[in-house]
Amino acid sequence: MPELPEVETIRRQLRSKIINQTVVRAGSHESPKFLSAREITGRRFTELTRRGKYLIAECDGHKELIVHLGMTGQLLIDRGEQGSTMLDQYQRAWWSLDNGKTVVFRDVRRFGRIAVVDKGDYSQIPTLRDMGPEPFSPELTGDEVWSRTRGRTRRIKTQLLSQRLIAGVGNIYADEALFIARINPSLRAISRPQAQRLLDAVRTVLSEAIERGGTTLRDYRNLEGEGSNQHHLKCYGRGGQPCFVCASTLRSRIIDARTTTWCPRCQAR
């Protein structure tokens, strides 16, 4: 499940391979989720950026190709000629470049989506339009995070997953960050010191995951293979196992349709 570290890893690996390349041909699965991939045919990639979990490929003519990987989305470079042949049945879109290589979007479960928009116009992509601050933004402070939670009544775990509090955090890194920050996921309000700890923890878990090329549990692959952060998870997926800090049995329950794991002692309410 690609979150910020996985998307950032892919961005760094893909950037130099597509920048200044022109899309000579493109194709897509017929689903409206992917159909607009074809709209950048003839355009040249000028930059590859990221906002939260969204990849943004800037093109000439003030257009942007937006790619969200969903749950099982992958981007890879293929040498073969596309259009006549498919990588496999899960190929959802492809862009052939003028250097002879092809960028392929593969997505088994089709939770991903692709859009082409005028530069900076995210009005048709609500989560991107309403995206919270980037976690590594130098201007972002603990007080800013705290003030963004003020007046909110949703659980802090839910607020993290919403993308509006801080950009790019999904279920894995939400559980990891709340564990590191010693904050109970069900709290509906957090203190200033807790907000500072939460921001510090988010930055820690995300930066460590980026250094390790992401977390490969099931489907995620970067352009060079698997990440290695899955070997360093302290909380996510460890329900029923002992806490590394205090040896209490980690607890799991569903919060907002997402499995949530926490330590009942380190993260007491």
Next chain:
DNA sequence: ATCCTGCCCTGTAAGC
């Protein structure tokens, strides 16, 4: 504005 439910998707693993 917030909250809640259900839907989209398919491979994998568990259960009978």
Next chain:
DNA sequence: TGCTTACAGGGCAGGA
């Protein structure tokens, strides 16, 4: 062995 069911869950529509 073969079939059924549960589960993984980000984003979003729609109704309260």
